[in-house]
Amino acid sequence: MNADSGALPVVTRRDVTVAELESLRRLVRGIGRDAGLSLQRAEELTLAVNEVVTNAIQHATGRADVSISRDDAAQTLVVDVVDDGDGIPASVTGERPEPVAIGGRGLYLVRLLCDRVHIDTGAEGTRVRLVMALG
Protein backbone atom coordinates (compact mmCIF):
# COMPACT_ATOMS: atom_id res chain seq x y z
CA MET A 1 0.00 0.00 0.00
CA ASN A 2 1.05 3.55 -0.62
CA ALA A 3 2.05 5.26 2.60
CA ASP A 4 0.75 8.65 1.55
CA SER A 5 -2.68 9.46 2.89
CA GLY A 6 -5.36 10.12 0.33
CA ALA A 7 -3.49 8.35 -2.42
CA LEU A 8 -5.02 5.26 -4.00
CA PRO A 9 -2.39 2.87 -5.30
CA VAL A 10 -2.97 2.14 -8.95
CA VAL A 11 -0.13 0.07 -10.24
CA THR A 12 3.48 -0.79 -9.47
CA ARG A 13 6.19 -2.17 -11.75
CA ARG A 14 9.30 -3.36 -9.97
CA ASP A 15 12.74 -3.78 -11.52
CA VAL A 16 11.92 -2.09 -14.79
CA THR A 17 14.86 -2.58 -17.16
CA VAL A 18 15.54 -1.47 -20.71
CA ALA A 19 13.56 -4.47 -21.96
CA GLU A 20 10.39 -3.09 -20.34
CA LEU A 21 10.75 0.55 -21.40
CA GLU A 22 8.29 0.36 -24.27
CA SER A 23 5.66 -1.54 -22.31
CA LEU A 24 6.08 0.90 -19.42
CA ARG A 25 5.35 3.77 -21.81
CA ARG A 26 2.23 1.99 -23.01
CA LEU A 27 1.13 1.52 -19.40
CA VAL A 28 1.69 5.18 -18.46
CA ARG A 29 -0.11 6.42 -21.60
CA GLY A 30 -3.09 4.22 -20.81
CA ILE A 31 -3.32 5.17 -17.15
CA GLY A 32 -2.86 8.83 -18.00
CA ARG A 33 -5.71 8.74 -20.50
CA ASP A 34 -7.93 6.72 -18.14
CA ALA A 35 -7.28 9.28 -15.40
CA GLY A 36 -8.51 12.05 -17.68
CA LEU A 37 -5.30 13.57 -19.05
CA SER A 38 -5.53 14.92 -22.60
CA LEU A 39 -3.69 13.04 -25.32
CA GLN A 40 -0.93 15.67 -25.23
CA ARG A 41 -0.59 15.66 -21.42
CA ALA A 42 -0.61 11.84 -21.27
CA GLU A 43 2.14 11.79 -23.88
CA GLU A 44 4.13 14.41 -21.94
CA LEU A 45 3.86 12.36 -18.74
CA THR A 46 4.91 9.27 -20.69
CA LEU A 47 7.99 11.07 -21.99
CA ALA A 48 8.86 12.36 -18.51
CA VAL A 49 8.56 8.90 -16.92
CA ASN A 50 10.60 7.44 -19.78
CA GLU A 51 13.37 10.01 -19.17
CA VAL A 52 13.57 9.36 -15.43
CA VAL A 53 13.57 5.58 -15.85
CA THR A 54 16.15 5.84 -18.66
CA ASN A 55 18.37 7.89 -16.34
CA ALA A 56 18.10 5.15 -13.71
CA ILE A 57 18.87 2.47 -16.29
CA GLN A 58 21.87 4.32 -17.75
CA HIS A 59 23.35 6.02 -14.71
CA ALA A 60 22.23 4.00 -11.69
CA THR A 61 21.87 0.22 -11.45
CA GLY A 62 20.11 -0.57 -14.72
CA ARG A 63 16.67 -0.84 -13.15
CA ALA A 64 14.05 1.20 -11.35
CA ASP A 65 10.81 0.68 -9.46
CA VAL A 66 7.86 2.63 -10.82
CA SER A 67 4.57 3.22 -9.06
CA ILE A 68 1.67 5.17 -10.44
CA SER A 69 -1.06 6.37 -8.15
CA ARG A 70 -4.02 8.64 -8.35
CA ASP A 71 -4.59 11.10 -5.53
CA ASP A 72 -8.31 11.80 -5.66
CA ALA A 73 -8.18 14.39 -2.88
CA ALA A 74 -5.47 16.44 -4.60
CA GLN A 75 -6.79 15.62 -8.09
CA THR A 76 -3.39 14.52 -9.28
CA LEU A 77 -1.72 11.60 -10.96
CA VAL A 78 1.55 10.76 -9.20
CA VAL A 79 4.41 8.68 -10.60
CA ASP A 80 7.28 7.65 -8.35
CA VAL A 81 10.50 6.32 -9.86
CA VAL A 82 12.95 4.85 -7.37
CA ASP A 83 16.44 3.49 -7.94
CA ASP A 84 19.23 2.46 -5.58
CA GLY A 85 22.10 3.99 -7.52
CA ASP A 86 24.66 6.49 -6.22
CA GLY A 87 22.48 9.54 -6.65
CA ILE A 88 22.27 12.28 -9.24
CA PRO A 89 25.54 14.28 -9.44
CA ALA A 90 25.29 17.96 -8.49
CA SER A 91 26.55 18.80 -11.99
CA VAL A 92 23.18 17.71 -13.42
CA THR A 93 21.27 20.97 -13.28
CA GLY A 94 18.22 20.42 -15.44
CA GLU A 95 18.99 23.60 -17.37
CA ARG A 96 18.27 23.59 -21.09
CA PRO A 97 21.40 22.52 -22.96
CA GLU A 98 22.47 24.16 -26.20
CA PRO A 99 20.23 23.13 -29.14
CA VAL A 100 23.15 21.26 -30.73
CA ALA A 101 24.33 19.50 -27.56
CA ILE A 102 24.31 15.72 -27.92
CA GLY A 103 22.92 15.02 -24.46
CA GLY A 104 21.66 16.55 -21.23
CA ARG A 105 18.02 17.12 -22.23
CA GLY A 106 16.40 14.50 -20.03
CA LEU A 107 15.92 16.29 -16.71
CA TYR A 108 15.22 19.57 -18.50
CA LEU A 109 12.29 17.99 -20.34
CA VAL A 110 11.05 16.28 -17.17
CA ARG A 111 10.86 19.57 -15.28
CA LEU A 112 9.20 21.29 -18.18
CA LEU A 113 6.60 18.64 -18.96
CA CYS A 114 5.29 17.82 -15.48
CA ASP A 115 3.23 20.07 -13.23
CA ARG A 116 5.49 19.28 -10.26
CA VAL A 117 8.73 17.35 -9.87
CA HIS A 118 10.30 16.36 -6.56
CA ILE A 119 13.76 14.83 -6.52
CA ASP A 120 15.20 13.18 -3.44
CA THR A 121 18.68 11.95 -4.24
CA GLY A 122 21.73 10.81 -2.33
CA ALA A 123 24.31 8.07 -2.00
CA GLU A 124 21.57 5.55 -1.12
CA GLY A 125 19.60 6.15 -4.28
CA THR A 126 17.16 8.45 -5.99
CA ARG A 127 13.43 8.96 -5.75
CA VAL A 128 11.79 11.14 -8.37
CA ARG A 129 8.13 12.05 -7.98
CA LEU A 130 6.29 13.37 -11.03
CA VAL A 131 2.93 15.02 -10.48
CA MET A 132 0.31 15.86 -13.11
CA ALA A 133 -2.84 17.79 -12.26
CA LEU A 134 -6.11 16.15 -13.30
CA GLY A 135 -9.14 17.99 -14.54
Next chain:
Amino acid sequence: MAFAVSVADAASVSVLAVEGELDMTTAPQLAETAEALMADGHGRLVLDLGGLTFCDSAGLGAIVRIFRQAGDVGGSLAIAQPTPIVRAVLDLTGMSEVIMIYPNVPEARAAVG
Protein backbone atom coordinates in the same frame (compact mmCIF):
# COMPACT_ATOMS: atom_id res chain seq x y z
CA MET B 1 4.45 -0.15 -34.20
CA ALA B 2 7.88 -1.75 -34.43
CA PHE B 3 10.78 0.61 -34.91
CA ALA B 4 12.11 0.82 -38.46
CA VAL B 5 14.33 3.06 -40.55
CA SER B 6 14.05 2.76 -44.30
CA VAL B 7 16.14 4.68 -46.80
CA ALA B 8 14.98 5.95 -50.15
CA ASP B 9 17.89 7.12 -52.26
CA ALA B 10 17.08 9.82 -54.74
CA ALA B 11 19.62 11.39 -57.04
CA SER B 12 21.18 13.65 -54.43
CA VAL B 13 19.03 13.47 -51.30
CA SER B 14 18.57 10.44 -49.05
CA VAL B 15 15.23 10.25 -47.25
CA LEU B 16 15.23 8.25 -44.02
CA ALA B 17 11.70 7.29 -43.04
CA VAL B 18 11.62 6.67 -39.30
CA GLU B 19 8.72 4.70 -37.85
CA GLY B 20 7.79 3.68 -34.35
CA GLU B 21 9.37 4.92 -31.13
CA LEU B 22 12.81 6.44 -30.77
CA ASP B 23 14.47 5.78 -27.41
CA MET B 24 17.78 4.54 -25.98
CA THR B 25 17.24 1.13 -27.60
CA THR B 26 16.38 2.34 -31.11
CA ALA B 27 18.31 5.63 -31.41
CA PRO B 28 21.60 3.86 -32.26
CA GLN B 29 19.90 2.18 -35.24
CA LEU B 30 18.95 5.58 -36.68
CA ALA B 31 22.39 7.06 -36.01
CA GLU B 32 24.16 4.09 -37.61
CA THR B 33 21.94 4.16 -40.70
CA ALA B 34 22.66 7.85 -41.21
CA GLU B 35 26.37 7.42 -40.52
CA ALA B 36 26.61 4.67 -43.13
CA LEU B 37 24.96 6.93 -45.71
CA MET B 38 27.33 9.80 -44.93
CA ALA B 39 30.31 7.46 -45.08
CA ASP B 40 29.12 6.58 -48.59
CA GLY B 41 29.12 10.23 -49.56
CA HIS B 42 25.42 10.91 -48.99
CA GLY B 43 25.47 14.02 -46.83
CA ARG B 44 22.14 15.52 -47.89
CA LEU B 45 19.58 13.91 -45.65
CA VAL B 46 15.88 14.21 -44.89
CA LEU B 47 14.48 12.60 -41.76
CA ASP B 48 10.86 11.76 -42.51
CA LEU B 49 9.36 11.63 -39.01
CA GLY B 50 5.75 11.20 -40.12
CA GLY B 51 5.64 7.72 -38.62
CA LEU B 52 7.54 8.53 -35.44
CA THR B 53 5.11 8.32 -32.52
CA PHE B 54 7.59 8.89 -29.67
CA CYS B 55 11.00 10.52 -29.35
CA ASP B 56 12.90 10.90 -26.08
CA SER B 57 16.18 12.66 -25.27
CA ALA B 58 18.19 9.73 -26.63
CA GLY B 59 16.36 10.10 -29.93
CA LEU B 60 16.92 13.86 -29.91
CA GLY B 61 20.61 13.21 -29.26
CA ALA B 62 20.79 10.93 -32.30
CA ILE B 63 19.13 13.58 -34.48
CA VAL B 64 21.57 16.26 -33.26
CA ARG B 65 24.47 13.91 -33.92
CA ILE B 66 23.28 13.37 -37.50
CA PHE B 67 22.75 17.12 -37.96
CA ARG B 68 26.31 17.86 -36.83
CA GLN B 69 27.87 15.06 -38.87
CA ALA B 70 25.99 16.17 -41.99
CA GLY B 71 27.47 19.64 -41.50
CA ASP B 72 30.93 18.15 -41.01
CA VAL B 73 30.79 16.38 -44.39
CA GLY B 74 29.49 19.45 -46.18
CA GLY B 75 25.92 18.19 -46.36
CA SER B 76 22.78 19.21 -44.55
CA LEU B 77 19.80 17.77 -42.71
CA ALA B 78 16.12 18.63 -42.76
CA ILE B 79 13.25 17.11 -40.80
CA ALA B 80 9.92 16.42 -42.51
CA GLN B 81 6.40 16.16 -41.05
CA PRO B 82 7.08 15.51 -37.36
CA THR B 83 4.04 14.39 -35.34
CA PRO B 84 2.72 16.98 -32.84
CA ILE B 85 4.41 15.48 -29.76
CA VAL B 86 7.75 15.17 -31.56
CA ARG B 87 7.41 18.71 -32.92
CA ALA B 88 6.73 19.88 -29.36
CA VAL B 89 9.97 18.43 -27.98
CA LEU B 90 11.94 19.79 -30.95
CA ASP B 91 10.56 23.23 -30.04
CA LEU B 92 11.05 22.89 -26.26
CA THR B 93 14.68 21.90 -26.68
CA GLY B 94 15.45 24.69 -29.15
CA MET B 95 16.38 22.14 -31.82
CA SER B 96 13.80 23.58 -34.21
CA GLU B 97 15.76 26.86 -34.08
CA VAL B 98 18.80 25.22 -35.68
CA ILE B 99 17.45 22.27 -37.68
CA MET B 100 15.18 22.94 -40.65
CA ILE B 101 11.69 21.47 -40.26
CA TYR B 102 9.17 21.18 -43.11
CA PRO B 103 5.57 20.02 -43.22
CA ASN B 104 6.24 17.42 -45.91
CA VAL B 105 9.01 15.41 -47.56
CA PRO B 106 9.12 17.23 -50.93
CA GLU B 107 9.73 20.60 -49.27
CA ALA B 108 12.39 19.12 -47.00
CA ARG B 109 14.01 17.41 -49.93
CA ALA B 110 14.07 20.66 -51.92
CA ALA B 111 15.66 22.46 -48.96
CA VAL B 112 18.67 20.14 -48.70
CA GLY B 113 18.98 19.20 -52.37
